[in-house]
Amino acid sequence: MSTTSPALEVQGLTRTYGTGDATITALGGVDLAFARGTFTAVMGPSGSGKSTFLSCAAGLDRPSAGRVLVGGQDLTDWDEDRRTRLRRQQIGFAFQGFHLLPYLSATQNVALPARLAGGRPDRARVRMLLERVGLGERAHHLPGSMSGGQQQRVAIARALVTDPDVVLADEPTGALDSATARQILALLRASVTEMGQTVVMVTHDPVAASYADEVVFLVDGRVAGRMTHPTADAVAGQMAHLDDLVVAR
Numbered sequence: 001m002s003t004t005s006p007a008l009e010v011q012g013l014t015r016t017y018g019t020g021d022a023t024i025t026a027l028g029g030v031d032l033a034f035a036r037g038t039f040t041a042v043m044g045p046s047g048s049g050k051s052t053f054l055s056c057a058a059g060l061d062r063p064s065a066g067r068v069l070v071g072g073q074d075l076t077d078w079d080e081d082r083r084t085r086l087r088r089q090q091i092g093f094a095f096q097g098f099h100l101l102p103y104l105s106a107t108q109n110v111a112l113p114a115r116l117a118g119g120r121p122d123r124a125r126v127r128m129l130l131e132r133v134g135l136g137e138r139a140h141h142l143p144g145s146m147s148g149g150q151q152q153r154v155a156i157a158r159a160l161v162t163d164p165d166v167v168l169a170d171e172p173t174g175a176l177d178s179a180t181a182r183q184i185l186a187l188l189r190a191s192v193t194e195m196g197q198t199v200v201m202v203t204h205d206p207v208a209a210s211y212a213d214e215v216v217f218l219v220d221g222r223v224a225g226r227m228t229h230p231t232a233d234a235v236a237g238q239m240a241h242l243d244d245l246v247v248a249r
């Protein structure tokens with residue numbers, strides 16, 4: 001990845017579903033750049049396009065228009081194979097639903113992205129990540145024997161295992177109690193501060209957002225506002241008045 005270009009950039013990102021009168025505009029032209037080593041929270045009402053944004057940024061979903069650049073490389077027109085390779089090498093993601101493989105242990109699930117990328121999983125790193133998400137004792141458990149919150153934490157460890165440049169997380173603390181959520185947020189913060197990773201996290205929680213360097217507010221598939229150095233109170237206040245942002249736009 002070039003060191004001068006943003007870790008992740010979207011230009012005029014547009015995603016529509018359906019056709020004619022039934023067209024739904026999930027993203028209506030989003031321009032955002034995420035510098036290396038930054039932590040951004042994406043917030044907005046349900047249906048504002050947050051998950052669609054992450055899926056397009058991860059190269060999992062194809063935009064209807066606009067461009068997605070990872071480390072300065074424009075992957076918009078790449079075929080599925082090439083996007084998959086880039087994703088395995090440079091992007092870690094923890095999306096809703098967790099997508100853990102049910103017949104693999106926590107350790108094996110976390111190691112999987114490293115295997116898929118063709119490398120040998122770093123056992124010490126897998127163990128360290130499971131410990132940092134508080135699951136050192138459950139390393140050999142199968143997902144089916146874990147709570148939703150534990151599965152979510154396995155998915156977060158898995159997102160970090162390849163030391164990706166960009167980490168995309170969709171409500172990574174949604175199923176967690178507040179103490180465990182703080183542990184996960186501290187881990188994401190450390191990934192940015194210590195490893196120079198770029199984290200983009202969708203969240204509904206103003207406290208979670210306060211761990212980020214900046215909050216981006218999405219409304220109706222567009223960037224309605226931004227807030228740097230967010231505090232939980234300031235974010236909660238803004239979330240209660242998102243309509244004001246839209247009117248001001």
Ligand SMILES: Nc1ncnc2c1ncn2[C@@H]1O[C@H](COP(=O)(O)OP(=O)(O)O)[C@@H](O)[C@H]1O
Pocket residue numbers: 017018024025026044045046047048049050051052053
């Ligand atoms: N596969 C799909 N087919 C049709 N509409 C979709 C699909 N995925 C998302 N949408 C619509 O796009 C909009 C944005 O969805 P989404 O990105 O999931 O929002 P958020 O994550 O902010 O709740 C919503 O109106 C949603 O109903």
Ligand SMILES: [Mg+2]
Pocket residue numbers: 050051052
């Ligand atoms: Mg969503």
